Amino acid sequence: MNFDWLPSGDLTLLKSRAQLLAAIRQFFSERGVLEVETPLLSQGIGTDPQLAFFTTDYQLYPRRQTMYLQTSPEFAMKRLLAAGSGSIYQICKAFRNGETGRLHNPEFTLLEWYRVGFDLFDLMDEVEELVNAVFLPYRSLTCTHRVSYQSVFMQHTGLDALRFSLTDYSSYAEKTGLAEAITICGTSHALWLDFIFSHCVQPKLNDNALYLVYGYPACQSSLARLNAQNPEITDRVEVFIDGVELGNGYYELTDAREQDERFDREIAIRRLQGLPDVTKDVRLLQALESGLPDCAGIAIGLDRLLMRMTQSSSIDQVLAFPVAKA
Amino acid sequence: MATYSTNEFKSGLKVMLDNDPCAIIENEFVKPGKGQAFNRVKIRNLKTGRVIERTFKSGDSLESADVVDIEMQYLYNDGSFRHFMVPDTFEQYQADDKTVGEASNWLKDQDKCTVTLWNDSPLSVVPANFVELAITETDPGLRGDTSGGGGKPATLETGAVVRVPLFVQTGEIIKVDTRTGEYVSRVKE
Numbered sequence: 001m002n003f004d005w006l007p008s009g010d011l012t013l014l015k016s017r018a019q020l021l022a023a024i025r026q027f028f029s030e031r032g033v034l035e036v037e038t039p040l041l042s043q044g045i046g047t048d049p050q051l052a053f054f055t056t057d058y059q060l061y062p063r064r065q066t067m068y069l070q071t072s073p074e075f076a077m078k079r080l081l082a083a084g085s086g087s088i089y090q091i092c093k094a095f096r097n098g099e100t101g102r103l104h105n106p107e108f109t110l111l112e113w114y115r116v117g118f119d120l121f122d123l124m125d126e127v128e129e130l131v132n133a134v135f136l137p138y139r140s141l142t143c144t145h146r147v148s149y150q151s152v153f154m155q156h157t158g159l160d161a162l163r164f165s166l167t168d169y170s171s172y173a174e175k176t177g178l179a180e181a182i183t184i185c186g187t188s189h190a191l192w193l194d195f196i197f198s199h200c201v202q203p204k205l206n207d208n209a210l211y212l213v214y215g216y217p218a219c220q221s222s223l224a225r226l227n228a229q230n231p232e233i234t235d236r237v238e239v240f241i242d243g244v245e246l247g248n249g250y251y252e253l254t255d256a257r258e259q260d261e262r263f264d265r266e267i268a269i270r271r272l273q274g275l276p277d278v279t280k281d282v283r284l285l286q287a288l289e290s291g292l293p294d295c296a297g298i299a300i301g302l303d304r305l306l307m308r309m310t311q312s313s314s315i316d317q318v319l320a321f322p323v324a325k326a
Numbered sequence: 327m328a329t330y331s332t333n334e335f336k337s338g339l340k341v342m343l344d345n346d347p348c349a350i351i352e353n354e355f356v357k358p359g360k361g362q363a364f365n366r367v368k369i370r371n372l373k374t375g376r377v378i379e380r381t382f383k384s385g386d387s388l389e390s391a392d393v394v395d396i397e398m399q400y401l402y403n404d405g406s407f408r409h410f411m412v413p414d415t416f417e418q419y420q421a422d423d424k425t426v427g428e429a430s431n432w433l434k435d436q437d438k439c440t441v442t443l444w445n446d447s448p449l450s451v452v453p454a455n456f457v458e459l460a461i462t463e464t465d466p467g468l469r470g471d472t473s474g475g476g477g478k479p480a481t482l483e484t485g486a487v488v489r490v491p492l493f494v495q496t497g498e499i500i501k502v503d504t505r506t507g508e509y510v511s512r513v514k515e
Contacts, residue, residue, distance in 0.1 A: 197358070
């Protein structure tokens with residue numbers, strides 16, 4: 001008897017998922033945020049060198065065009081915002097090639113929302129309210145910690161995240177049994193931060209509280225704005241529960257020229273690293289030029305949120321069929 | 327020599343790390359949503375038995391280690407080496423005390439065991455989970471005591487000492503679990 005056809009997770013978790021989706025829709029409906037759908041299959045794709053995408057062939061004989069499965073709905077949603085949609089949210093699948101593990105499945109579910117007129121701190125308030133609302137039937141978190149990246153980094157490592165010192169970072173790595181970081185990270189500040197934060201800081205954010213870590217160093221800005229008062233940091237926030245990264249949000253960059261330059265920088269990095277070439281999404285740039293309203297937006301991985309709600313140890317448990325059984 | 331990428335690391339895979347043969351125990355994919363992907367890997371050094379954790383950049387690779395587990399028959403101890411034979415081919419291998427390690431407590435002539443070979447020389451020896459060995463010396467217990475509580479030490483023919491129930495006597499053959507080093511039962515001849 002072969003049982004390979006069976007789902008990997010517990011059927012009761014399917015009900016929890018349905019409840020979670022219903023609770024999210026109710027949450028945003030009460031706040032007058034509009035649910036939207038944007039294409040999963042698209043002609044453009046993000047330039048982020050850290051995100052590997054899936055490509056597919058669109059065959060419209062005699063033409064043939066490469067199309068992409070979205071790594072996030074961000075660009076399309078920003079085009080809606082620029083067109084005057086007002087605050088919007090979306091629950092959709094996103095695809096990231098090569099990502100698989102206890103916390104990763106290459107196809108996963110995202111909740112992404114944008115709030116017109118919100119800054120990063122308004123957005124954090126709403127994230128806290130949403131998490132508490134959907135957790136309510138399952139578990140209660142003790143509190144919410146809003147901490148700056150620099151302070152939480154300092155607290156757990158004694159290192160200054162904004163001032164890169166190869167000597168200090170290297171000796172910290174040796175002292176903590178992570179000497180391999182010295183070879184892996186070299187002189188890249190951003191790589192050192194990724195390494196140390198994911199190995200030594202993130203696992204400590206696990207005291208049954210919601211963590212909102214904001215003010216990421218400028219070298220980790222992605223699509224966030226640089227902070228108006230302190231250009232060494234960006235208006236970016238990450239969400240953690242039980243040491244698991246759940247989401248990433250920004251006070252959104254609205255400057256088309258700055259966005260264009262960041263695209264060019266990322267495309268140059270992709271070439272340097274021999275990654276697949278991509279063309280920048282011209283329609284997004286046009287939308288930014290026409291004017292993106294001041295807004296804050298965030299994406300939360302719903303599979304992981306469901307894992308933390310139900311205290312499941314592996315993403316496979318909350319999926320009907322993970323990639324190995326798809 | 328073949329190489330394995332971090333994507334292929336899975337429990338049991340044998341690879342070379344710092345010039346030593348190692349076995350992967352666990353492989354955790356660590357990736358910040360907007361950052362570099364790493365693999366945090368738990369590895370056992372097959373020479374020392376030590377378990378370490380090591381992080382790799384995702385996509386990096388390690389050379390495979392030519393390590394195989396082969397079931398062999400233990401032949402004899404010549405004083406400096408113990409000799410083993412592959413039953414099918416009659417091929418023989420010798421291993422020093424350091425390689426045999428704690429398995430020497432449980433190896434009796436002719437018994438089956440698993441020998442791990444690295445580049446065709448023995449790296450470690452694992453005895454069968456259960457072995458039957460004769461007791462060479464134990465204090466005479468009280469007759470009629472079958473409770474098994476408490477027990478007493480007994481020296482086996484291999485030199486190993488295990489705790490046995492009071493009613494077990496010198497000359498008897500007992501079954502021992504080699505993973506825990508514990509007495510299981512008496513064996514009727």
